[in-house]
Amino acid sequence: MQNESYYDTILYVDVYSGSALPSKTFDVVKYGAVGDGKTDNTEAFVRAWKDACSYGGRSRVWIPRGTFLLDSVSFEGSCNGSMAFLIKGTLKAPTDPAKFYTDTWIGFRYLSDLTVKGGGVLDGQGHAAWPYNDCQKNSQCKPLPATLRFDFITNSRVYNLRSINSKSSHINLFACENINMSHITLRAPADSPNTDGIHIGSSTKIKISHADIGTGDDCISMVSGSQNIDIHDVSCGPGHGISIGSLGRSHEHEYVMGISVRNCTFIGSDNGLRIKTWAPSLYSVASDIVFQDIIMKNSRNPIVIDQQYCPSPLIAMCR
Template sequence: MGLKLTFGWVCMLILSLSVCITEAQGQTKDFNVKNYGAIADGATDNSKAFLQAWKEACEWTGRARVWIPIGTYRVNSVKFEGPCKGPIAFVIKGYLKAPTEPSLFITQNWINFRYINNLTVSGGGVLDGQGKEAWAYNDCNENPNCPSLPTTMRFDFVTNAWVHHLRSINSKNTHFVVFGCVEVKITNTRISAPADSPNTDGIKMANSRGIKIQQTTIRTGDDCIAMLAGTRQVRIFNVTCGPGHGISIGSLGKDGDQNDLFDIRVRNCSFQNTSDGIRIKTWASPGIGKVSGLIYEDIFMNQVGNPIIIDQEYCPYPPCKTQPSRVQISNVTYRNIWGNSGSKVAVTFRCSQSRPCRDLVMENINLHYHGRDGEGSTAICNNVKGESLGPQNPASCI
């Protein structure tokens, strides 16, 4: 009888422990950076406090939140690494300021998340890259020994992430970089830097898949969104772009590596006073690759310099050693694109002589241009194979 009672108590104890562990795993625990010594005076370096809060949050077996309350916090370069023991959120309610001293901002990244599964970054706060102090150093086009300026926020090898309700301003370099990631969503985010700020791309991605960008406004000095080699399964919906250089694929093919990119859809977007609209650019150089499965639809252009452009002779800083591009572009659809062009040539398809663009579809295009002499918009096609459907303004050259 005693043995049975003892065995019963052991079973009840094991069951109770199991329930406790399960409940702990389902709880959310906050790790407030102020409890780790963070001071919201806009001057104190809070890097150690942020990193310590992250470390303990990452080790929590339940749901964890690193909490940055309202206030102005200076933070130097920080790296938040996993893997973590449970889902983790980085909640920014405050105003984060990057350093302005050259010795502190010459790094690859300001805020870096790496090797994490189930990450959320949100909170309605502000990321201030304080780029004005650094843009003069961003002269890589002329100076081969130029320093590397930091991305505001970078995600490396992150899976199942959601970035939302943030504001990023005045980045020193690119605002957000996504590299080697799977299933990352960026929504309800505002990105801004002056139109003349160098290399301040809004969102740049490479070697990633399952990327969604929605309900986001990007006003910057370079590409609003740039998709580089290894990018696939991207959905860009309801994005406002401008000023900036538009939504770009590439540049690709500068070196000898494979430069594949496919399954991209851009829909319900608007472009305001951008230098380019929807653009694909490849270098006239030895790099090989394939760009395929692209759909651009329901897009409005307002005073866009080059609304629709494929440039396979890309050479932003001549002189360049040129040869026909070896990147094959195929299966690209442009559907329901309207508005007005800032230049007479509203559609440019400058494709490779050795690998002509194939299976391009132009459907319901209406891009006006109002020249001084009443001239309308035109289109230019080189080495293109495809078809045109529905009304075409300018007259299709396919």
């Protein structure tokens, strides 16, 4: 197996200027990060990212072994070269309730040619936040953060990662194109609220494979604007299954089309394959959907098509 030093010597060719730059690693520890599980490392991570983003070659932000406490943070582009965010250690989210109410723990925005990988662990420490999720009783409930959020990301890869105990969704994709996600494990208890595994909206050409997902909500959910989604070799359970919808609540002209779910296994899930539409509903379309070679083991509702979806009477659409 080739070691890390091999990859450090790969040349990045700038097709615009014709220059060749070596790949470069930006180690967060050299920017002051401390992997003791107690120190807030947000500033060190941001400074490492900014330097890597400014570099004109193939940049790698490196998180070594250790436990790194990290506050809510967004890593943004555009960058001057390709970016890799390599997580070897464990990242831990804050447990201070004053820091819960945001939609993102770790976010990536406005980037192309991004790789997030490394074999590390993202620990959302959701046990501290789940008691604050009162959305079933409170129509004005505040958001809790998704562990990983990708907004406006193109031509990128996410693989070889483990996310545990997310406060809300593990991974959220919005306005993304051509994303390949594989060899990921997403885990939260069956009774954890709104801990979707992968939530996709207004995105196209998304591939998800070789994933082990067990959560308190949908293993994978695809809402308005999800198109050309290829899902295969995914294990789901516990959880609410692989869902299309809820449709018709908003985004009237953003249809769901071209969905393929193949060679997937559902073990002890509440649902298997589900399509759900709000009642009442705006005009919506779900078409060109293929479910193939699916195994169900002790799934309560193997196939559900629900055009009267109403999770709570507190939601305005349900009235």
